[in-house]
Amino acid sequence: MYINGKWIETSQKEVIINPATEEEVGEVYVGGQKEAEEAIQAAHHAFKSWRMLSGNDRGKILVKIANEIMKVQSQIAETITKEMGKPITDARREVASAAAYLEWYGEEAKRVYGDVLPALDTKKQLMVLRQPVGVIGAITPWNFPVSMITRKLGPALAAGCTAVLKPAPSTPACAMEVFKCFERGGLPQGVANLVIGDADSIGSEMTSNSIVKKITFTGSTKVGKLLMRNAAENVQKVSMELGGHAPFIVFEDANLDDAVASVIGTKFKNAGQTCISTNRIYVQESIKDEFSNRLAREVHTLKVGNGMEEDIEMGPLINAAALEKVEDQVTKATESGASVVTGGSRIKGTKGYFYAPTVLADTTDDMKIAKEETFGPVAPIFTFRTENEVIDRANNTPYGLMSYCFTNDLSRSIRMMHQLDYGMVGINDPAPIVPHAPFGGMKESGIGREGGTSGLYEFMEEKFVSIRTAEK
Template identity: 50%
Template sequence: MQTEVIYNPATLEKIVDVSYGGTKDTEDAIQAAHQAFPQWSSMTARERSGLLYKANQLMLEQAEELAITLTSEQGKPLQESRGEIKSAASFLLWYAEEANRLYGETIPSSMPSKRLMVIPQAIGVVGAITPWNFPASMITRKLAPALAAGCTVILKPAPETPLTAIKIVKILEEAGLPRGVVNLVTGDAKAIGSSLLNSEIVRLITFTGSTEVGKYLIKESSHTVKKLSLELGGHAPILVFDDAQIDQAVDLTLASKFRNAGQTCICANRVYVQRSIFQQFTDKLIAKVKEMKLGDGLEDGTDIGPLINLSAKEKVQRHLDDAVAKGAKVIKIDNKETSGLKGHFYSPTILTNVTDDMRVMYEETFGPIIPIQPFDEEDEAITKANDTNYGLAAYMFTKNLDRSVRVMEKLQYGIVGINDVFPALAEAPFGGIKQSGIGKEGGHHGINEFVEMKYVSMGIER
C-alpha cells in the first residue's frame, strides 16, 4: 500500500504515514456510497437527525484531542483549533435540526381535476473536496447537510491535513452511521478528482478551494452535467470610516488578518482607511502587532502559527517583493525571537504607500501581510472595494447607521460584515458571488444544495 508522510508545519517533524489512494480507491468508494444510498435516503429524517445529534455530542466530548490533532498537522494556534472544532460540531447540531425541516409544498391548481405537489429528494451520491486551512469545519459544513438530506458521500480531504478528517469520520462511525454512507479517500488529488468528475453515479461535487480549481471543476463536470456547490477564493476589503470606533477596528482587523496566519478565504486582504484617521489607525495597528507572538501553535501564548508549507511561504514573499519593487513602505514586525523556529513561519508585515497595481491589492496573498491605503470619500472606498473579480466577503467599520445601509447595499459581495469580521455561523448562509463561488453553505439554505425538487401532478376524479 502506498503511503504519504504528514509533517507538522511548525517543527517540520514527521507525524505519521497515511495511506495514499488513487483511482481504484475512489471507484470503490463511489460504489460503496451508491450501494448505501437507497437505505440511507429512505430512512426517516428523524432517524438521520438522531445520528447527527450523537455525532455532535461525540465531537464535543473529543474536542481537545481533535484540536491538538488539527494544530499538529495544520499549524494554527491551539486556541483557534479549539474554536474550529466547536464550529465544526455546530454544523452537525444545526443540520440534525434541519433534517426535520426539509419541507416540500403544495401548489393550488388552476384545474379542479389536478393536485400539485413539490417534493424534496436527496440528490444522490456526493463528492466532497475540502481544504487544509479549516480541516474540521469545512468537512462538517459539507457532510452535515448532505447527510441530513439523505445523500451518501465520498470525502476527499486536503493531502496536507488528512488526520482531522480521519478522526471526524471515525466519530460519525461511532455515532452509528451505516457502512458506506461516508467514504474517506486520501491521496492523489488529480486521480481522485478525475474519478469523481467522470463518474455517472456522483451527482454533485461540493468544493472549497481556489477559483482556478473551481473553474476546472465547472469545465470537467459538464461531461456528466453534475450539480456544483463551490466556495472559492476571495480578496476581502476592510473599509474603516472616520466615524468608526478605532480601537475596535484595529483589534478586529488584526483578528481577521492574522487568524490562521492569514490563510483564510474571508480574511482581510486590503485595508482602506479614511485619510483623517489613517495615521492614528496605522500607529495603533503597528503597536498591536508588536505584541503578537509567532510560534508553534501547541505552545501557550502563540498568536500566529506557521504557513502550511514552503510553497505558501514563497508565495507570500513574492507578493511582498512585488509591492516593494512598486514603492511600498514595509513595516516588518520581526522583533520577536524567531531564530529558533524551524517551520514555515513568516513575520507579520504591514505595508503602506501601496498602489492598486501591486499584487497584494488584487491577488489573494494567503499570508500575514496587511496592505493599508487611505481614501477620502465614501464612494471612492466602495469603488476600490468592488474593483475585483472576487465577491466573497467584505467588511466595514462605522457607527453611522445610514452609511452602514448605503455601503452594505453597494458592496458586491455575498457576505458583508458591519463592525464584525467573523460572519461564519452554522445558522447563516455562507458563499460568494462573481468568481468567488456558486451556492451557499450553512443556514437552511445549505441543505437545499443537496436536494432536487420533484414536481408531482396528480389527476383525480371529481
C-alpha cells in the same frame, strides 16, 4: 481510508509534516482512482436505504456524531495543530464549530418542507417535493480541516445524500478523526466514505463517474474552474467556495479601537490563511496615520510560534511554497513604493514556515498585493477619500466572497451593505459566520451556499407533482 464502513490499507503511504517544526508527525495510507470508485459504489448502495430514513432519524445520528466529536475535542484539536499549525486555542474552537454544524443540520433534517400550490383546475392537486440529489463528492481544504468536513457533509447527510470525501493532502489525519466519530456515532456503512491520495485521479473519478450527482469543493479558483469543466460532462451539480480578496473599509467615524482589534482577528488568525481573511485595508485619509500606528503597535505584540503552546496567537504558514508567495508579494510591494510599518520578513533562527505579522503602508491599487489573494499574515493599508471611491475600488476585483465595513453612520451602513458586491458583508462585525446563515460568494469566489437552509437545499432536487383526481 474509510470505505463502506471499513478502514482500508493500501501499498502506498505518504508522510505528514508539521509546518511549525518541519518534522514528520505521521504517515497515512493513500490511494487513487480504484479506491475512489470503490467508495462511490459503496455510497451508491447505501443511498437506497439512507434516503428512506426519516429526516428525524437521520438527524438523531448527526447529533450523536456531534456529541462524539466534542468528547474528543482536545485530541482532534491537537491533530489540527500538528498537521497545519493553527494555535491550539483556535483549533479547539474549530472542533466546536464542526460539531455545531452537525448539530444544527441534525435538527434541521426534520424540517425539510415541500410546497402545496394552488391549482387553476379544481380537479388537480399540485405539490413540490424536495428530495436528495444522490451520491455527492466532497473535496475539503487544509486551513479548516475539520469544520469544512462537517459543513459539507452535515447538510448532505441531513438531506439524505451519501458521500465520498477527499481531504487535503496536508491534513488527512484530521479527516480520519472525524470519520472515527462517524463510526462511533452509528452512521451506517457506506453513507460517508473517506478517500485519501492523489488529487487528480480521485477528482477525475468523482467528476467522470455518472453515479456522482454533485461536487462540492472548497479551494482555489483555478482548481474550482477545472472541476466545473469536468463536472459539465455529466451535468453534475456543483457548489464551489473559492478564493477571496476581502476588503476591510474603515471610515473616519468608526470606533478605531474596535476596527484595529477586528483587523487583527480577520487578518492574523490562522496566519491569514483563510478565504475570508482581510486582504485590503481601506482607511479614510483623515485617520490613516492614527490607524496605521495603532494597528502596528498591536501587530508587533502578537506572539508567534508553535501552536501547541497555549499562549501562541499565530502559527506558521502551511508550507515553503506559501512562505515564498508571501515573501514575493511583500518584496514586490516595497519595490513599488510600499513601506513596512512592522514585520516584513520571515522569522529567522527557528524551524518552521514562519513569517512575521506585517503591516504595509503606502500601498496602491496597481501592486500585486492589491490584486492577488495573499493567504498570509500581511496587512496592506490603502487610503481613500470618499464613500463612492472606496466602493468602486473594493468591488474592482474578480473575487466577491467576504467584505468588512466599519462605520457608526447607520445610513452609510445600509448603503454599503447594498453596494458591496460580496456574498457576505460584516458591518462592524469581524466574525459573522454561524452555522444557520448562508456562506458563499459572488463572481469568481464561487457558486452556491453552505450553511443555513440554503446549504441544505444545495443537496436536494425539487420535484413537481401534479395529481389529477378522477371523476366521481
